[in-house]
Amino acid sequence: MRKDLTVPLPFSQKVGRLEGNIARYKREYLRIWGEASSAPPEMGKIYPEKQQKAIEKELFRFVDEASAKVDEYPAVKDKQKAWMADFVAEVREFSRRFLEMSELSLDIVLQEDFVRSTQMFVEKAKEFDPEFAIENVYQALRNAWIMNSLQMYLGLEVKFCDSLFAYSMIYPYMDNYLDDVSLSLEDKLRLIGRLRDWLEGKQNPPENRNGEKILRLIKMIESEYDREKFPGVYQSMLAIFNAQIKSLIQQREHTLPFEVDILDCSFEKGGTSVLADGFLVSGTLTGKEADFCFGFGTYLQLADDIQDLETDQKNKHRTIFSFSSGKNSLDHLANRLLNFIAISLDAKLDEKKQREKALKELILKNCALLILEAVGKNKGYYSRKYVSRMEKYFPIRFSRLLKLRKKLQKKFLKDRRHVIDLNLASAFLLTATSRILCGR
Numbered sequence: 001m002r003k004d005l006t007v008p009l010p011f012s013q014k015v016g017r018l019e020g021n022i023a024r025y026k027r028e029y030l031r032i033w034g035e036a037s038s039a040p041p042e043m044g045k046i047y048p049e050k051q052q053k054a055i056e057k058e059l060f061r062f063v064d065e066a067s068a069k070v071d072e073y074p075a076v077k078d079k080q081k082a083w084m085a086d087f088v089a090e091v092r093e094f095s096r097r098f099l100e101m102s103e104l105s106l107d108i109v110l111q112e113d114f115v116r117s118t119q120m121f122v123e124k125a126k127e128f129d130p131e132f133a134i135e136n137v138y139q140a141l142r143n144a145w146i147m148n149s150l151q152m153y154l155g156l157e158v159k160f161c162d163s164l165f166a167y168s169m170i171y172p173y174m175d176n177y178l179d180d181v182s183l184s185l186e187d188k189l190r191l192i193g194r195l196r197d198w199l200e201g202k203q204n205p206p207e208n209r210n211g212e213k214i215l216r217l218i219k220m221i222e223s224e225y226d227r228e229k230f231p232g233v234y235q236s237m238l239a240i241f242n243a244q245i246k247s248l249i250q251q252r253e254h255t256l257p258f259e260v261d262i263l264d265c266s267f268e269k270g271g272t273s274v275l276a277d278g279f280l281v282s283g284t285l286t287g288k289e290a291d292f293c294f295g296f297g298t299y300l301q302l303a304d305d306i307q308d309l310e311t312d313q314k315n316k317h318r319t320i321f322s323f324s325s326g327k328n329s330l331d332h333l334a335n336r337l338l339n340f341i342a343i344s345l346d347a348k349l350d351e352k353k354q355r356e357k358a359l360k361e362l363i364l365k366n367c368a369l370l371i372l373e374a375v376g377k378n379k380g381y382y383s384r385k386y387v388s389r390m391e392k393y394f395p396i397r398f399s400r401l402l403k404l405r406k407k408l409q410k411k412f413l414k415d416r417r418h419v420i421d422l423n424l425a426s427a428f429l430l431t432a433t434s435r436i437l438c439g440r
Helices: 018-035 049-070 077-102 112-128 134-153 164-180 187-199 211-224 230-252 259-282 287-307 311-315 320-324 329-349 354-378 384-389 396-412 417-434
Strands: none
Touching: 018 230, 018 259, 018 287, 018 329, 049 077, 049 287, 077 311, 112 134, 112 164, 112 230, 134 211, 164 211, 164 230, 164 259, 187 211, 187 230, 187 311, 211 230, 230 259, 259 287, 259 320, 287 311, 287 320, 287 329, 287 354, 311 320, 311 396, 320 329, 320 354, 329 354, 329 384, 354 384
């Protein structure tokens, strides 16, 4: 702890025996990371430039057609439901064609249960907070989709539920506050001490609107999971809470200067996050299930970190990628991340079980798209040869991806907010797992 920190660190002491398990999982995945090769991995399908151009043409055509369709949104309320049903159907049909053209085999995101869960989430978000920004809905949905994926892994019905909604919504309310560079670390620690109390079941009145919303969300979880019967649910949420505090401290300049410390912090933050997802969809987890959830979280955390490289550098946030970016090209780290995910999934998922095989394919391809996209948007941190090589494995050219994003933002995320913001998101985000349209 830094001597100049004037506020006591509000760590929870009620993680229980889960704390020892987390330490063991973290050692295991750090070991796998340490053994992962930095050599170029096998990436699978190569996209010839002719095929990339055909996919690009289809994507840009869809954006124009969808934008024109939005212009026809009826002013009469009685007709809006039918309009939205038609629009969702059109988006799903485009998504099917896109996945077929790009041969991504991510059809699972178009299954009715995933789609319905997404739509119910968006409807609930609008009801819960009418002022909730569309970007925040997407941020929350990313975690909801992870929880839906874990339902599949655990052999549960893939569906929307209050605990899935509540935990996923806490993310944007907390993250946007914690990422606010105008606030001091001391201010953040004082206020998140209240969150600790709520997670521990203590009564502590909120001081602001964000706090009121978060407390309501925690009470939604309490209504579904009794604290005495499901201690793992609350211990896992306290574990990610503690990891978030460690991450806050890491963001301070000159703190945790060693690569191993940065990885330790990143693995704990990502691993405990998805571990909590697992407990919240199931109530209890076996050791094997908890191990997998923790590992899944490490993949997603590192994939987010490689995506957020420039933002983290700007805000002086320490990740393995921002820490290493000023020394050499990041070719070797991107390769290592891809190999780490593949090795871990081979060790943790049984391909003889159909649902585990399907989940393995979904995670591998989704994470690969995230990493490839990160290379494409941060070309200056990689060698030219590496960027050229990796672009061949992406469904569209990197240069066109940037133009597509700008067009999407102009047509949907800005000009149309006042019209159908959240309803539009419920349809448009059906394609989000491919990461091509909506990005991060």
